[in-house]
Amino acid sequence: MTIRIVPKRTSRKDVTIVNFTEKEQCGIVQGKNGSMAISIGMGKRKEITLRKLRVAFRKTISLAKSNNLTRIAIPLQSLAFPHLNMNDVQRGKMIVENCILADYEFTKYKRPQGTHKGNVKEVVLVGTPSRELRQGISTGKTIANTVNACRDLANTRAVDLTPVGLARAAHDAAQGLPVKVTVLGEKEMKHQAMNGILQVAKGSAEEPRLIIMEYRNGSEKKPIVLVGKGVTYDSGGLNIKTGDAFQDMMHLDMAGGAAVIHTIALAARLKIKKNVIGLIPAVENMPSGTSLKPGDIIKTMAGITVEVTNTDAEGRVILADALTYAQHYQPTLVVDIATLTSAAITALGQKASVLFTRDAALQALVQQLGEESGDYVWPLPLWEEYEQDIKSAHADLTAGRTKYGGACAAAAFLSHFTHKLPWIHIDIAPRMTAADGEYLAKGATGEPVRLLIKLLEHYE
Ligand code: BES
Ligand code: ZN
Ligand code: ZN
Numbered sequence: 338m339t340i341r342i343v344p345k346r347t348s349r350k351d352v353t354i355v356n357f358t359e360k361e362q363c364g365i366v367q368g369k370n371g372s373m374a375i376s377i378g379m380g381k382r383k384e385i386t387l388r389k390l391r392v393a394f395r396k397t398i399s400l401a402k403s404n405n406l407t408r409i410a411i412p413l414q415s416l417a418f419p420h421l422n423m424n425d426v427q428r429g430k431m432i433v434e435n436c437i438l439a440d441y442e443f444t445k446y447k448r449p450q451g452t453h454k455g456n457v458k459e460v461v462l463v464g465t466p467s468r469e470l471r472q473g474i475s476t477g478k479t480i481a482n483t484v485n486a487c488r489d490l491a492n493t494r495a496v497d498l499t500p501v502g503l504a505r506a507a508h509d510a511a512q513g514l515p516v517k518v519t520v521l522g523e524k525e526m527k528h529q530a531m532n533g534i535l536q537v538a539k540g541s542a543e544e545p546r547l548i549i550m551e552y553r554n555g556s557e558k559k560p561i562v563l564v565g566k567g568v569t570y571d572s573g574g575l576n577i578k579t580g581d582a583f584q585d586m587m588h589l590d591m592a593g594g595a596a597v598i599h600t601i602a603l604a605a606r607l608k609i610k611k612n613v614i615g616l617i618p619a620v621e622n623m624p625s626g627t628s629l630k631p632g633d634i635i636k637t638m639a640g641i642t643v644e645v646t647n648t649d650a651e652g653r654v655i656l657a658d659a660l661t662y663a664q665h666y667q668p669t670l671v672v673d674i675a676t677l678t679s680a681a682i683t684a685l686g687q688k689a690s691v692l693f694t695r696d697a698a699l700q701a702l703v704q705q706l707g708e709e710s711g712d713y714v715w716p717l718p719l720w721e722e723y724e725q726d727i728k729s730a731h732a733d734l735t736a737g738r739t740k741y742g743g744a745c746a747a748a749a750f751l752s753h754f755t756h757k758l759p760w761i762h763i764d765i766a767p768r769m770t771a772a773d774g775e776y777l778a779k780g781a782t783g784e785p786v787r788l789l790i791k792l793l794e795h796y797e
Contacts, residue, residue, distance in 0.1 A: 398435075406457070427709075548619055557669070561793060674785060682766050690767055
């Protein structure tokens with residue numbers, strides 16, 4: 338999709354004008370001189386919110402796509418909403434991001450000229466742009482294209498994406514950018530006693546990897562470390578998932594890892610002035626004669642023993658080692674991103690990812706950045722009371738026993754491996770796939786890349 342700015346409305350017949358109205362309905366209407374127009378009803382202008390505006394843009398693209406309208410024109414003057422207090426950089430980003438995100442289709446496995454509808458080739462913004470608007474448009478393009486690359490990676494099926502493949506994808510994403518990629522194999526991980534990762538991986542024919550990405554462009558030495566769950570397929574292991582447990586979606590269990598890989602690439606593209614490290618423990622969780630067994634007790638890299646009560650709680654076990662490894666970097670902040678629990682989906686539905694942190698100021702910041710970026714997050718508690726849920730009779734901790742409040746128990750578990758550093762845990766299971774009515778293609782959302790990049794910019 339190309340985005341152009343022109344000063345005046347063109348009379349070209351192949352360009353469909355978009356009108357934002359105060360009505361409620363949206364649709365294709367007869368425009369001036371017999372041409373078609375897209376009418377987007379947004380309700381009362383004064384009541385419009387940033388959230389609604391995002392959806393309106395995505396709906397515009399979705400309507401254009403389903404009606405094969407490949408070129409659309411949006412009058413900039415209709416997009417002034419003084420009460421939203423948006424500056425032109427934000428406005429430009431918002432428009433472009435949502436257009437590009439809504440235009441995305443995952444076509445890797447489709448025949449060319451298959452059944453899927455055509456994309457929008459061109460969005461023409463009509464008006465006189467400020468320098469800030471141009472800047473917003475340019476940044477928005479970079480961000481949205483990276484989010485879409487993240488969606489492509491997450492949507493790739495497990496048959497084509499193993500832990501080794503994910504490491505390759507990290508190399509590919511870093512191609513041409515000042516990002517150093519190092520990959521630890523089994524031997525190196527054995528050396529470091531990363532038994533959490535090794536034990537979860539041992540039931541699979543695919544070898545595990547620990548992917549390390551480094552982007553250094555900050556004056557301060559200490560980095561921010563992003564840790565992403567990279568389970569390229571989660572069958573549940575010997576506690577195999579049943580039919581209604583999204584088993585056919587579990588190639589997406591590396592969505593956190595994909596988000597970290599592409600956030601690091603994006604930080605480099607946007608030349609963010611920070612040092613950022615990405616750590617992605619990559620495994621496949623499979624049942625076999627060599628699998629980890631329910632009840633097994635393993636000693637993690639931190640020296641903390643874990644009773645794996647349920648092998649489907651693999652995420653927290655591999656993250657434990659990655660969080661321990663993060664200590665090496667003496668980070669100023671550790672953020673982990675994981676499709677960790679179905680309990681998170683039960684709690685919030687598909688509307689927001691769950692945010693956990695013990696730092697109230699950080700919680701407020703991340704929530705606000707979520708609102709600004711469109712990657713919404715909502716907090717749940719990290720209370721000491723949840724320690725009860727992760728107690729084990731014979732080991733230091735248990736993974737996978739809880740009945741209620743599973744997202745909180747998982748977060749409490751992870752907190753044992755963060756060594757009192759400033760830390761945020763984001764359970765993105767609710768946002769693993771796009772929901773109906775969001776005007777986003779089925780499958781991966783690419784969240785929370787937009788939130789993470791804002792956090793990298795704002796965290797001091
Ligand atoms: N990857 C899943 C969580 C998940 C499920 C994400 C569905 C998105 C959609 C995770 O590894 C898992 O299976 N968690 C278990 C934990 C339980 C065994 C304590 C869960 O949530 O059921
Ligand atoms: Zn699992
Ligand atoms: Zn999982």
